[in-house]
Amino acid sequence: MDPITILLVVVGCVIVGGVFASLGVHLLPVGGAPAAMGTATGIATGTIMLMLGAAVTGLFTASTVATFSTNILLVSFSGAVGSWIMMGVTMLMANVIYVFGSGLVPVSGRVEVDPITKEPQTPYKTPQCDGHGIPTVSYISGMAGAFIGGFGGAIMYFALLNYAFPAERLVELFAWELGKAATVSATMAAIAAIGIFVANAILAAYNIGGTIEGFHDPKFKRLPKALFSCFFVSLFCGVFVCVVALLGGLI
Amino acid sequence: MPIEAVAMLFAWMLVIVFLALIACMFEDLESDTGSQSNPNSQVQLAAQVGQVHRFFNKAISGEAPAYAMYCTTAGVIAYVLLLKGIHPLLAIPIGAAVGEAFHVIFATTAHIGRTAGSKRFEQPLYLDVLYGHLLPIATHGFMAVLCIVSIAYIQSNLGTLSGMSGLNHPFALPMLAFIWGITVGAIGSSTGDIHYGTEREFQDRPFGEGRRVVYHGKITRYAECGIRTQKDIVGFCVKYGGPCTGLTFGLIILFENWRTLVGMKLGGFLPDLQAINGDMAAILGIVIGIVIGIVLIMGNVTLVKWARKRYGPFVGE
Numbered sequence: 001m002d003p004i005t006i007l008l009v010v011v012g013c014v015i016v017g018g019v020f021a022s023l024g025v026h027l028l029p030v031g032g033a034p035a036a037m038g039t040a041t042g043i044a045t046g047t048i049m050l051m052l053g054a055a056v057t058g059l060f061t062a063s064t065v066a067t068f069s070t071n072i073l074l075v076s077f078s079g080a081v082g083s084w085i086m087m088g089v090t091m092l093m094a095n096v097i098y099v100f101g102s103g104l105v106p107v108s109g110r111v112e113v114d115p116i117t118k119e120p121q122t123p124y125k126t127p128q129c130d131g132h133g134i135p136t137v138s139y140i141s142g143m144a145g146a147f148i149g150g151f152g153g154a155i156m157y158f159a160l161l162n163y164a165f166p167a168e169r170l171v172e173l174f175a176w177e178l179g180k181a182a183t184v185s186a187t188m189a190a191i192a193a194i195g196i197f198v199a200n201a202i203l204a205a206y207n208i209g210g211t212i213e214g215f216h217d218p219k220f221k222r223l224p225k226a227l228f229s230c231f232f233v234s235l236f237c238g239v240f241v242c243v244v245a246l247l248g249g250l251i
Numbered sequence: 252m253p254i255e256a257v258a259m260l261f262a263w264m265l266v267i268v269f270l271a272l273i274a275c276m277f278e279d280l281e282s283d284t285g286s287q288s289n290p291n292s293q294v295q296l297a298a299q300v301g302q303v304h305r306f307f308n309k310a311i312s313g314e315a316p317a318y319a320m321y322c323t324t325a326g327v328i329a330y331v332l333l334l335k336g337i338h339p340l341l342a343i344p345i346g347a348a349v350g351e352a353f354h355v356i357f358a359t360t361a362h363i364g365r366t367a368g369s370k371r372f373e374q375p376l377y378l379d380v381l382y383g384h385l386l387p388i389a390t391h392g393f394m395a396v397l398c399i400v401s402i403a404y405i406q407s408n409l410g411t412l413s414g415m416s417g418l419n420h421p422f423a424l425p426m427l428a429f430i431w432g433i434t435v436g437a438i439g440s441s442t443g444d445i446h447y448g449t450e451r452e453f454q455d456r457p458f459g460e461g462r463r464v465v466y467h468g469k470i471t472r473y474a475e476c477g478i479r480t481q482k483d484i485v486g487f488c489v490k491y492g493g494p495c496t497g498l499t500f501g502l503i504i505l506f507e508n509w510r511t512l513v514g515m516k517l518g519g520f521l522p523d524l525q526a527i528n529g530d531m532a533a534i535l536g537i538v539i540g541i542v543i544g545i546v547l548i549m550g551n552v553t554l555v556k557w558a559r560k561r562y563g564p565f566v567g568e
Contacts (some may be wrong), residue, residue, distance in 0.1 A: 029512055036289035036448035044289050044448065049315035053437025056430045065536065068520055068529035077512075078533055081540035085506050086434070088547035093499040094442050095551060097557045101491050103448040103459030104563075106555050117552070123564035129461035133558075139551045143544065168513040186421035190430075198304055248496035 002178045007191050009168070010163045011102070011238035013072075017156030018200040018234025024149025025051045025204035026089075028168050029138035034130065038102055039190055041131030041138060041213050043094055047205040048198065051149050053090075055197055057152030058082035059157055066072060079154025080147045087146035091134050098133040108131025110213050113171050131213070141214025153197050161189035164245040196237045200230045256521050264508045267402050267526035271431075271504040274398035274498030278318060278435050279443030281391035283488045284311035284384060284481050285358055287317065288440045290448030292301035295365065296468035298374035305377055305470050307384045307481045308365040311357045315436035319429055321392065322399045325350030326428025329400050333424070334340055347397040354392045355385055384481055391485075399435060402504075417524045435500055442499050446492025451484050459562065510539040 001009070028050055031042025043050055046118030069075060098104045105124045108114065109131025112122050116137045125131055134142070165188050170181035207226040212219045273461070281287075282401045286294050287309050296305045311317050329346030370400060403424045410418030420427065453462050454471045474483040488493045514536025519528040 027500060033289040033292040037293065037453070037467070038445070038449040039464060039467070043441040044436060044444045045315075046313050049313045049433075050436045050441060052432045053315055053441075056433050057503060057507065060422075060427075060430055061511055061536075064511055065533045067417075067421055068515070068524075068526065069533040071530055071533070074533040076536070077537050078540075081510075081537050081544070082507055084544045085510075085540055085547070086503050088544050088551075089499055089502045089506065090438055090441055092547055092551050092554070093495055093502075094445060095554055097442060097445045097492060098449070099497055099554060101446045103451070103562065104461060104560050105558045119559065124559060124562075126461035126463060126565055127568070128463035128465060132461040133555075134551070136552055136555055139555075140548065143548060182421060183423055187423045187426045190422060190426060194502075250323045 002211065003005060005165045006012045007242045007245075010159050010242055012158030013155050014196060014238035014241060015231060015234040017152040017159075018196060018230045018237065019227055020148050020152025020231040021051070021055070021197050021200040022204040023223070024145040024147075024152060025143050025201050026208065026212065026220055027145025027148065027215055028209065028225065029091075030212055032211050035132075036053060038098065038104050038132040039125075039129050040211050041107070042134065042211055043091060043142070044177070046214075047208060048201045051145075051201045052090065052194070054083040054086045055079075055144045055149050055170040056194065058084075058146075058152050059190060060170035062157055063190060065198060066158060066161060067184075068080050070162075072155065075158045076151050076155040079157070080151035083146040083150025083153070084143050084150040087142050091142055095134050095139075098167055104132045107131050108135045108213055108216070110217050111137070111224050115216050117166075122178075137216055138214045141216070141244075145214075149201075151163045153193060157189055157193040158240065160192050164192070164241050165189055167190060171228065192241060196234065196241075199233055199237065203229050203233060256414040257306070257516065260409070260415070260418065260512060260521070263405055263409055263494045264512060267405055267508065268501050268505045270398040270402050270405075271435075272497040272501030274395045274431075274497075275435050275438055275443075275500030276493045277391050277394035277398070278314070278439040278494045280485050280489055281388060281395060282314055282439055282443065283447045283492070284391055285388045285527075286359055286481055286484075287311060289444050290315045290452050293448070293452055293468060293470050295369075297470050297472075298369040298372040300468035301372070302469055302472060303372075303374055304377075304470065305380050305478050305480050306470070307362055307380060307388075308359050309320035309388070310365060311361045313436070314440040315433045317354075317357075317397070318430040318436035318439070319395050321350040321354050322403075322428040322432030323425055323457050324353055325396045325400045329404065329553075330424045343400050343404060344397060346400055347393055350396045350400075351393045354396075355389050358385060358388050366408055372541075380480055386453070387482065387485070395435065399431045400424075400428050401510035402431055407431045415522065415524065434503075438500050438503070443492045443496035446488050447484060448493070450492075451487050457567070460565065460567070463482055500562060506540070506543050510543065511536045
């Protein structure tokens with residue numbers, strides 16, 4: 001590929017990664033502090049921490065796969081599946097504690113009937129609570145969100161690793177041996193990808209403003225604003241990455 | 252070559268899984284010992300609604316960034332010592348000890364600062380609570396950080412340890428410590444906190460219902476004997492919340508590494524590490540991962556249905 005195409009690919013992948021990160025965050029069932037007391041539906045932690053935890057788990061697998069596959073889609077889907085497993089196990093075990101540790105039935109506080117299983121929610125809900133646990137619709141929404149977010153993080157990592165800070169370029173610039181250059185290249189690409197991912201996740205978290213149950217939550221309708229903002233933030237980040245790469249890398 | 256090398260690879264993976272289980276369990280118990288993360292909002296609120304208490308109030312930050320910092324600090328120190336030729340059995344504990352030194356400093360300032368901020372609500376600063384909790388916080392945290400840095404060390408040298416040097420992870424040790432620090436914190440916060448926040452913090456309220464908004468701040472201040480501190484809480488959470496949280500991280504690491512390695516083996520990439528088989532290995536890893544995810548979804552649907560049938564609709568006022 002010629003240099004202009006490479007730069008366009010980097011910017012494009014960063015934009016896709018950022019927008020996917022934002023979409024993934026909106027799909028997660030985040031309950032925050034109220035969920036830790038069983039007062040709200042969702043996972044009992046902050047939006048960004050949860051998405052970041054899932055995304056870096058996916059990034060770990062994606063980086064392993066990137067050592068033996070050069071196919072961008074395979075690496076990205078490996079990252080997506082890593083995030084989806086992380087979120088799946090976390091939500092399942094959270095429900096195990098809600099059900100067996102606290103005797104709660106997972107119910108949604110935002111809808112009267114679960115849109116997927118069609119099970120009634122309101123009769124099972126404690127009064128003065130905004131739901132509790134992770135009902136089926138939130139679980140599936142969270143799995144979808146983790147998959148999309150993990151895909152976004154991994155595609156950014158792959159583009160930065162192979163096009164923005166490739167190991168061969170570091171060997172050429174600093175006369176390093178290839179093994180050392182590959183380690184530095186992979187680590188720097190991961191840090192840059194996580195940084196851009198976090199910026200987009202924080203924007204999405206501002207849009208959510210605390211808690212969200214998933215795609216069935218009324219707050220999900222705010223999504224277009226976040227996608228619009230994240231597009232421009234990612235565009236800026238992508239251009240910045242290109243400038244850094246053209247100046248000789250992040251070292 | 253080495254079928255032994257492949258067996259060693261799987262064996263090291265299981266060591267990592269075991270360390271992950273221990274790490275996340277101790278991470279959650281440490282957050283219960285120091286009352287970090289989401290349930291601490293109630294400890295903070297208690298004084299404001301007139302409930303003077305003897306809880307430790309350590310809200311440094313969310314658990315994920317906090318543990319990312321401790322683990323990365325420990326990882327960097329261990330990495331530098333390893334580069335200087337120090338043996339890993341010495342370098343990793345020294346790194347973890349330095350990480351915990353930062354932790355204790357933050358725990359002290361956070362507790363004193365937060366309690367001082369509650370002065371207008373007449374919340375005293377109990378020095379015995381402060382001194383008595385710092386060592387349990389440091390020891391629980393040390394176990395978590397030690398296991399995470401050990402995982403990072405094994406993964407960054409996985410190929411060398413198992414006899415296939417091409418399989419060393421591309422990330423440097425501190426980066427792996429950072430990644431698993433964030434993940435262990437996110438899991439400890441999202442899973443383990445529930446047992447502390449929903450159950451132990453409001454134990455004098457009816458079992459089997461969500462904690463209503465009117466209960467907020469009115470935490471259980473009396474223990475089985477005497478006045479409750481965090482030491483009573485960690486002894487309770489270690490029976491269920493802690494092990495469940497450890498199991499969560501252990502299962503994630505198991506599924507993630509297992510599916511990748513099985514994909515590599517079935518795809519023909521192991522043991523000869525031929526690049527031509529790489530794509531097939533990746534595809535198989537993805538397919539196995541998707542199957543695991545579908546099984547998890549089915550497990551959750553079954554659990555929710557069981558709970559609805561067993562517990563029934565809400566009764567009471």
